[in-house]
Amino acid sequence: MKILHVCESIIGGTGSYLAELIPHQVAAYGRENVQLLVPETHFDFIDPAIRECGAQILTFKRPTRLLGSFLLVQRYLQAVSTFQPDVVHAHSSVAGIIVRVLGLRRNYRIVFCPHGWSVDMQGARYVRGFAEMMERKLGNAADSIIVISKHEYRRAMELGLSPDKVTLVESGIDRNVPPVPSAEWKDDRIRLLYAGRFDYQKGVDILLKAVEGLGNRFSVRLVGGFAVSEENMPETLPDHIAQLGWMDRDGVYAQMKACDVLVVPSRWEGFGLVAIEAMRMQKPVVAAAVGGLVEILGNGKYGMLVPSEDPDALRDCLASLTRETLEEFGEIGRKRFLACYTSDRMVRQIDDVYVSILPSRLPEPQPV
Template sequence: MHPDERGLWPDGIEAVAPSFKRRFSGVVATVIGVVPAQAKHVAIRALGPLPASVPQITWRDFRLGSWRRPRGRRWRIWHARRDTEMIFGMLLRDVLRQPWKLVFTSAAQKRHGPFLRFLISQMDRIIATSPQAASYLDRPATVVVHGVDTERYHPAPDRALAWKATGLPGRYGIGVFGRVRHQKGQDLFVEAMAELLPRHPDWTAVVIGLSTPTEQPFLAALKARIASAGLTDRILILGEQPIAKMPEWFRCLSIGVIPARWEGFGLVPIEAMASGTPVVAARSGAAPDLVKEGETGHLVPVDDQAALTAAIARLMALDEQAREGVGRAARAHVLAEFSIEREAQKINAVYEDIWRGD
């Protein structure tokens, strides 16, 4: 439905969440998940190439209405999550003198470079996705931990049937998600599978994620290692998958592996756990705060091949009923601590604080 038909734009929309990147990423996943939840309580719309399930405004309507103040408020909120979006927000506020307040969410668990620090200094309010991320900022931030849409990410009624529906071999699936590059640790996953799959003939491994031209040498090395292990039919590199299909992949797997050497936050652990899938995660990003060791899966040191392989082996060695029990605990943990509704409520509270300060 056109925004004007809802009577929202230009006077009714209170906040805009830009998402300028076309490729699927953690930031895109965040916008897809949280904006619909926020929209239940504030008049927020996303701006950018996103699925139809996300409440959105077109660029045409944005241009026509961005000069107007929202009904009953002095400012609209521009909620950026990338440097380009911060720059665009500054153009709206400082160059065009439009009525915007700028919010930025920082997930990085490292000190930002000089230019990004400058951009952050120009924001009206900062949100950090974890206490660790907040500690690297030069100014106070409100900590709002990411959540996941537990209706979109949910367990399969029958995991074995869900795996069979993929058409892939084996009885059980184990997988790693994320852009295929050294940072994400797919090489560690492949090495673990080279050791473990010969002992577990019912299992098939999948690697899902985008591989850009600059990362082709890393991808080629993965394929060479798989071939040398004689496992080309059991370790499958599936490439980037449609955004709409990602929840199906999470719930058909019996184990999710997150071996990243570095992460800003990392949504994959809670997306997997919400899907009732036990996880093995490296202690990077927010994983130590998301995964309950021995209850929802296992945590291992970063870049520790032996520890990663051993933790995966423990979950693979469980019988199906015991492994599903871990998955149920994982789902319950996410429902209690990391729902998208909780994240949306806390972000909206930041907006309300800005509006109260008019």
Template structure:
């Protein structure tokens, strides 16, 4: 006997399409395929909206306060608390109006959904895509505290679980690790074999080796470290260029300005292309001789998996979830975080050794297909929601 259709309301914080947003799409597909009605709440229209509708979700627009590190000041917290008090009644009404059987909070940056679910007496799951393991422990504990309201907690890596356990051990008492499920390129066909030297060409037709990075323009993503590494490579006499795909979070426009100012300097002028937001990213990845993920913090690292699935050699910083994706020397190269000299050396090593590039790309693709497929991910999400509804 099949389970009657249940409504699952999913609280999300942005209409953009980056790592956690892609996982939201996979979670929606998992629940829709299981026969559930899925209602996703967003703060407004954006690139994610049509993709959610294609997957079978209904969209409700509601402004919900987002907990960002930049707001963690005395005045910022007072303003955030005021916003929460204003928004909470509307969120509870939405859950009751939609007859939600369960609430799925996608990231702990929208903790007010956990409060709303409790007030509306709905079982609630929080899917954690963050791994804040730096900074004062008291602050990290405060950021993790809303998870105590969740009936179930999913984390996207062992690193995320360790970070939560270090900040607030009780927050992981119901935590389960579910690795992200990442889609590959269309028809699951890899790009051409990576080529070094003059064989790697850019979209502008120059002979430069293209280095690619996809991700938010933010300090935690280490974009500035990669730009510094690019400068080192240029200083060595290499003809290299950098493609950056991504935008800055509101409040971090200053960081993008710093990057653009550095890229406009004499040594790098014309070598850094700011593509802004791109979706899909497969053409950009295919144009790259090497894909780099230089993050200072990275709970998982969808872009590293996407690069592997696209058949590109990857170089990553040895932090958190990235070390669970890439094995140094086997499925990519791993360098110390915030070390632009080591990063430049690793990139140069890939560019100088075509055989190494091909070997890393092939092994990385096999690993990504085996470990981070969407079918296994969807099955885990269905099982978690079934368990939540059975409470």
């Protein structure tokens, strides 16, 4: 089986998702049969697990998002012609639109994974309206749509997509804690970590408001940077908040090992992979009650949920934390992760999706 993954962006959760999936596919189908198409400017953000497994990496120029989309079209058509994939797996909205529109006449199968429906994003009403129109029109243009959370599945049904086309495959990661040393973070205060994009969707501005004036209680680290938008960040941050910039996954994991609690203040979220990465390490999670985060944390049973876009509620929740509460949620979060969110289950289910839409002449993957 020959598989081409197409991404308009690989920064954030999509990159982590592919870091679990692509090495498995290389082992099952051979490195010559797995390709990944990503922006040239995102090459350094490709997880080492993808580069080291031998998958073929293709790039396209992306000087701006708009011009990059046209250049992605050109590079994608070249890749399809040369590689002749059996399956094209498109990730997120822009790649999903391009692959489905260009796939009206084809001899390969298309799988689309939204990684968070664009119709859920906040902002101008006309943008959401356009996104909804496109998803309804292109709903049947993919052979299969993989959604990564129950929330995404419900939204697919609300969009009128056929249940026969939509498969729920909740995201997962390796059950083993990465063997990286903990970062240096000596502090008697509660060590609070944010890890992700600084874009509007992720709500880092909400967190900054929530911890304002709490330097006596918290030491805060922000790992990440802007990827989609350039929202305003304060020119200077209070002494109890440190902005560390982008890190590779091992760097993020080192910070996660050192923290006491992870905060995920998103405005909307298809899944929320960083939450299960923390739970794997037995780190408690405080998150906004949006999208897949509600499912991951079991409506507050396995972590702490607060209303979205409410810095006061987040502040109150953080101020109420005790060492005992953090330890308790860390333990139950780890159990939740092991029961529901491991990658061996995820990659098997995705293999099953591929096989279900392909002609019977193609062999099933070999066990690894």
